[in-house]
Amino acid sequence: MLVKFCGATTAAEVRGVAEAGADLVGLWHGVPGGRAELSARRVAELAAQARATGRLEAVLVTFGSDAGALAALTGGAGPSWVQLHGYQPPSVVRALRALVPDGVRIVKVLHVRGGRCVEAGLIGAYERAGTDCFLLDAVGADGRVGSTGVRVEDAVVGRLADRTARPFLLAGGLRADNRDRFAGAVAHPRFLGIDVDSAARGADGLLDPAGAAAVVRAWRRPPGGPREGSRPAAEAAGAAGAGGTR
Structure with missing residues (x-):
């Protein structure tokens, strides 16, 4: 099970979630008005910090749709995952897939509102365009997407996951x-892991190592006893079949 904590803005947060046992850290760029919005330079700095932990990979989380600009931020010491969290069409995924360096994974968020997936009719197109995995997340009552704290009901998750051929991450009120x-x-069988934001934040609004560790322990707790920690993110994603078209 991969565990991702989203919205880091400081090196201390990056180190803290790594120490808590996370695999992925989300860095916001191209999220207009977002409380954790970062400049391109800051994304690069924190992605390098994540890589330096020896276990953590950075995820570029964006509402952006300029494939060239997004691809330029990835590879090397930059983020090795791109999470398209807006309503980008399959054509953006296709263009991004053609531009990102080998090994960069593309995550497309599927938004759930009122128990229904907004992009349901595009799932196959996203897969053909080169999506490596999906992230299932709920839309807020006001239409807001991302870090809403709203859960997608378990039965809805199962029905939506059955419609996909890619692994999925789960977000929303976890x-x-x-x-x-x-x-x-x-x-x-295609469950890949979780994406958490508010449940791991302290009173200062920053990602808190103790809160993050509590989430990791709870979600990695297997029925019947203790379990070893997760494998590195890329290895686990590959084992789950997250290999986008090349």
């Missing part, structure tokens, strides 16, 4: 005390 509400999602 906490250390509610893993059992998602037993079906965790048991799904």
Whole structure:
């Protein structure tokens, strides 16, 4: 199970979630008005910090649709994942796939509103365009997307995951005390891991190592006893079949 914590803005947060056992850290760029928005230079700096931990990979989280600009931020010491969190069409995925360096993974968010996936009719097109995996997340009552704290019900997750041929990450209101509400999602053969934001934040609004560690322990707790920590992110994603078209 991969664990991603999203919205880091400081080197201390990056180091803290790595020490907590995370695999991925989300860095926001191209999220207009976002509380964790970073400049391109800051994304590069924090991605290098993540790589220096020896276990953490950086994820570029964006509403952007300029494939060339996004690809230029990846590779080398930059983020090795790109998470398209807006309503970008499959053509953006296709263009990005053609431009990113080998080994960079593309995540397309599928937004769920009222129990229905907004992009349901485009799932196959996203897969053909080169999406490596999906992230299932809920839209807020006001239409807001990303870090809404709204859960996607477990039954809805299962139905949506069954419509895809790619692994999926789950987001939306996930906490250390509610893993059992998602037993079906965790048991799904294409379940790849979780994406957490608010449940790992301290009173200062920053990602908190203790809160992050609590989430990691709770979600990695297997039925019947202790379990070894996760494998590196790229290895686990590959084992789950997350290999976009090349």
